Amino acid sequence: MSVKIRLARGGAKKRPHYQIVIADSHSPRDGRFIERIGRFDPMKPKDSAERIVLDVEKAREWLAKGAQPTDRVARFLDAHGLIKRKARNNPEKAVPGDKMKERAEKKAAKLAAPAAEA
Secondary structure, three states: OOEEEEEEEEEEOOEEEEEEEEEEOOOOOOOOOOEEEEEEOOOOOOOOOOOEEEOHHHHHHHHHHOOEEOHHHHHHHHHOOOOOOOOOOOHHHHOOOHHHHHHHHHHHHHHHHHHHHO
16 A cells, blocks of 8 residues: 555635645545644745644654655655755746747847848
């Protein structure tokens, strides 16, 4: 049985809050879980202490047992000093798409045309 440390969503539409839970990887996102170890409220300010509440001891125990955190939970655990998350880098993300490159070429040609006539 593979065990994950992940988020289970709660709250109303457009007002989410999440429970940090230990769950079997095959159970649904908001379904059955083994244990609740914390909560995350994205509606609170980023500098608020109540935004992420985590039982560090329980998280440490489950990590020792082999539970795998999801990407978002790994960020929380890294902030609490439980694991070291690898920095991810996607340099392709900043490169404009084909349509944007096409528009930029048209704009450059349009600006160059009056300068060439003068």
